[in-house]
Every structure is written in structure tokens, then in C-alpha cells.
Amino acid sequence: MSTAVVGKGLEGIVAANSGICFIDGEAGVLSYRGIDIHELAENSTFEETTYLLWNGRLPNRQALAEFGRQLAQARELDARIVDRLRNIPETAAPMEVLRTSVSALSYYDADEKDNSHQANVRKAYRLTAQIAMLVAIYDRIRKGREIVPPDKSLTHAGNFLWMLKGEKPSETATRTLDTALILHADHELNASTFAARVIAATLSDIHSAIVGAIGALKGPLHGGANEGVMRLLLAIDKAGADPVEYVKQMLEAKQKISGFGHRVYKTEDPRATHLRRMSEKLCKDAGQPKWFEMSRAIELYINREKKLNANVDFYSASTYTTLGIDIDLFTPVFAASRIAGWAAHVIEQLDDNRLIRPRAEYIGPAYPTPWVPLDKRA
């Protein structure tokens, strides 16, 4: 068996050629199709960024308008999908519901059996539009509120807030969420995107790949981390504790603090820069500076004590809370953004496919261990 032995977790191993996302972890650089994330966060929209991820270049005015129109047109859910969101036990987490509902979307997708590039682009529009809708609709249903029909005149971010809240969002709220969606849209071969590519590489379908990605994003070492940050802030607030003292005690008890450190970045996560700024402004404007102030105090302490930097999850917690998004929707909102990157990666994988099938280093009982008849076993 001619295998290269490498560390667990495939750390530093190249598993694909990809033209989508360039990261320089030493320099703190993140870029989509070569364009720096800072430029996109400041100037772009989620629609434009998604076009960029899927097409490899920025759209001109006409292409951008057409893209936005297509994405808005895809805000249609089969009534039977909405029915499937009812009568779900209230113990079910929104990520379980999203995973199940996205899987069921394929029942009603006319392109399900077509794995061509063009069919996958059509399915990517629908998945992008509909994941956000499923999150909002399920939240309305579980709260016993009426479902808000989509507004096709709004942007992706604006429509999500509209369907979630049932009132037209402020420009600041829409722009903040839009920027957060840009920042979360792709991140090279993170675990959920890699899971999606492994699944797609069997020539399975895009729904299967995205369902697997949602399952991976659910984990607290991945998308689930932003929930962990907010639960910490709430626990500190409830205890009336000093945030630094609280976190210090957690570290002494060997507990992990969510939202710090990153497998790839050795500097500050460039996404955290924008989320910090937005969190500060939003919390102050909303007259709730405490979430930002607590976060900032914890960040400075962890920087100093553990030499760890805040990552994308850390300030998204206070940002989303101030936008009025429930904690257990943080990871679903992450999915409503990352679908842009997942779709780009699945389509790229299928355009030049090879089955992804590594090997294991065997550490079990020696071969051959004999099969022993039942009555001769200890």
C-alpha cells in the first residue's frame, strides 16, 4: 500500500485545486476570486458577491440586475415543503429542520436528476433563495406566527429580515446582515464545503452535497461556534459577572471559549475586523452597548492571555442578537450565506471531477485474526 502518512485532520494537505477562494493565513488575507474580502465587505452586496463566486468575475450592471431578478424569482416554495415544516417537535433544533427540509426540496425540483453544469446553476439559485426562506418560515411557524410571504422587490438580506420579522427592516439592519452574509459566503475547504465536495465527487446531486454541508456546519467546531459565543455572553449577563473574571475562571477550569483561534489564520481573521465594527455600531445605535462591550473585554483578555484572535464567529454573536435574530438561528443564517460558496464548490468539483477517497492507517487487531466459533469465544 503506497500511502503518504500525514497528520490527523488533513492539516496542510491540498485536497483540491480551486479558483474560488484564496486565503493567506500568515498574512490574514481572505479573497474571493482574487478580490480582497475588505473591498467586498465595504463595497459589494451579497448578490454581487454570489455572482462573483459562481462566475469568477464581477457582474456588469445588466448581469447584476439579471442575477438579482433570478434569485428573487426563486423565492417560491412548494406548499408541501411548507407543510413539512409544521408539526415538528419543538425540541428539534432549526439546523435539524433545515437539514431535513433542504433534503426534501429535491422531491420538488424538476432538475433533480440533471447533474449538468447548467442544471446545477439553476438549482443553486433555488437553494440560495430557499434556504433563507426555510429558516424564516420555520421560525414563524414554531412561534405560532403567520408566515410572511416573500417580497421579491427586496434584496436577499432584506427579504430574509422581512420574512423573519414581518416588518420592513431598517437600512442599517439590511446593510449589516448583507455585509455579514458577504463575510460568511465562502472560506475555501472549510469542513462543510469539503464535505459537500466529497459527496458531490461520487457524482451524487447538489442537494445531497448541501445537506451534508448543513450537517457539518451544525457542529460546534464549525458553524455552531457562533451560538456558543452568545450563550457565553448571556451566561455572563445573567450572572451579573465581570466578563474577564468569568472567562478567566472558565480557562482555569480548562473550558473552551468559542469564537477564538482558527485552523488557518495566524493573524486576526479578516472577517472579524468588519464584524467588530458592525457589532459596535449596531449595539450602540440599539442602545444595547453591553453585548459589544462584554465581547470587546473578553477579546482583549484572550488576546493577551492565550495569544488567540477573535474569529468570524465571535462578533457575529452580538451582531445577530442586536439584529433580533434568535441564538439557534445563528448557524442557519450562516448556512443562508455559505450556500453561495457551497454551490460554487460543488459546481467547480463537478466541472473537473475525481472521486475523493483517501486511505486510513490501520491500527486495529493484526491481520489475519481468525474467526472463532461462537462457543469457543471468551
Next chain:
Amino acid sequence: MSTAVVGKGLEGIVAANSGICFIDGEAGVLSYRGIDIHELAENSTFEETTYLLWNGRLPNRQALAEFGRQLAQARELDARIVDRLRNIPETAAPMEVLRTSVSALSYYDADEKDNSHQANVRKAYRLTAQIAMLVAIYDRIRKGREIVPPDKSLTHAGNFLWMLKGEKPSETATRTLDTALILHADHELNASTFAARVIAATLSDIHSAIVGAIGALKGPLHGGANEGVMRLLLAIDKAGADPVEYVKQMLEAKQKISGFGHRVYKTEDPRATHLRRMSEKLCKDAGQPKWFEMSRAIELYINREKKLNANVDFYSASTYTTLGIDIDLFTPVFAASRIAGWAAHVIEQLDDNRLIRPRAEYIGPAYPTPWVPLDKRA
């Protein structure tokens, strides 16, 4: 960025240490926990094999009886899960339905939020028992037949055939399926198992991991290949063609023949040996030798012309057809077996976890490519 550049598809790259499955592709060896697959195929049962995969050793009489009892006890589905199998568009493939239903199982699993080793073992019993049930129940529903309640006195294989057909299966049928389930139960880091480990490694839950694995298995480069084999046999039969001539023309037209070759084996796939033998006996006993005879003629031709060996999928097609299993249930039946290995791998991953997060080799537009205002774009 300090990354090792390797080939696409992670070929020959070790992605995990594992004590579950040892394969020597050069020598044609497959073993579970060190025990050769030939010994297991000849002497073991699916229950015993699953115990072996999960516990690392063969059970004694008492442990085996207890294991079988636990697995049979888990043959209980919440009525709301069965309701979710109704009113599905008939265009939906059973693998889509299985992916969606297994995802929904987590709504009703009391251990959903418990990711401990013991809770995952409990969930593994339920998933193993219930995946087979979901496949059988959905097939009854789509055919407008009454659902057959599980029989807890039967083995896993026997109960599946009972719930599928509504009549007690023959000993030969049960033993044939049981052996097929043993042969399909694990195969190291195949794409679906690897997808399951990538998902579990974010500390997500076992349902998410298995749902991702089902999505990967659905692909024609993985579990879906056995369907491809049977569709070929049916096409040849319908055309009244000579199988060798038919396949020869396919090769001339650069078409791929499903069921041949394997990323890992350079010799005959050791599982094919047993499936060939079972296919021959079963087809002859059923008075339908043609499926075996066509398969054998194609195998000998492809051996000679392409130097490719039959793999696990090739003779499972004629075997399952002779057992009266519909073509689009072949991959779901594969899932009803491979769940044993998936569960073993997820639990092993979580017992000594590290996030699986490789890197990509960037081949896109150079960084930094500037963001250009909308009206300045071509």
C-alpha cells in the same frame, strides 16, 4: 502557506488512523477488525459482524443474543416518521426519501443532543434497525400496499425481506441477503464513510454524519453503481442482444461499464467472489439463470479486454434482482448494510477527534484583483 501538494481525490493519502477495516489492495485482502472477509462471509451473520465492527471483537453467545435483542427492539418508528413517507411525489428516488427520512429521525430521538460515546451507540442501534425499515416501508407505501409491521423474532436481513414482501422469506433468501449485508458493511475510508467522518469531526451529531453518508452513497461512482449494472443487464435483455457484443459496442462508444475496477483493489474485489457464487446459485434455483450467465459473459470479456475485475457492485445487481428487490432499492439496501460501518467510523472519529480541514491549491485570478465600481465593468 505550508501545504503538501498531492493529487486530486486524496489518492493514497492517509486521512485517519482507524482500527476498523484493513484492506490490502495489492493482495486483494479485506478484513474487519483483522478478520478476513471470506471467513465472515462464510461463518458470520450481519448482527455478529456489526457487533464486531462496533466493539472490535467477536461477541460470545450471551453478548450476541443481547446485541440481536437490542437491534430488534430498535425496530420502532414514530408514527409521524411514517406519515412523512406518505404523499411524496412518485418521481422521488428512494435514496432521496431515505436521506430526508433519516434526517427527520433526529426530531424524535431522545439522544439527539447527547454526543457521548454511549449515546451514539444507542443511536447507532436505532439507525441500523430503522434505515432498513424506512426502505421497506417507503416501498410498500409507493406501491399502494399495506405497511408490514416489523417482526422482532426475525434477523435484520429476515425482517427486511418480511417488511418488504409481506411474506416470510426462504432460508436461502435470508442467508443470501445476510451475506450481502456482511460484505457491504464496511470498506475503510470509502467516500460515504469519509463524508460521515468529515461531518462528525465538527462535533456535529451522528444523524448529520449518516445523512451526509447517504448523500454520498447515492452517487453512481459509489453506491449507485449497482443500479447501473442492472440497468445494463435489462437493456441487453430487452434488446435480445449478445451481452459481449453489446458491451463491446459500449466500449467502442467510450461508454463506462458499471461494476468494474476499484480505486483500492488491484486484484479481484474479495467481495465479488462471494456475490458471484451467490448470484449463480440464486439465479439457477430461481429458474432465471440468464442474469448470472449474462453477467459472467460480460465479466470474462471485460477481464480480458480491459484488464478490469468485477467489484462488489457487479454481482450484487443480479443477486438483488433475483431476491425480488427493485433496482432503485439496491443503493438503499447498500445503506441498510453500510450503516454498520458508518456508525463504527463516526464513533471512532469522536473518540479521538480532530477537525478534518484540508487546504485547496489556489488556481483563480491573482490576488489582489481590485474591486471595480459597477459602471466601470465590461
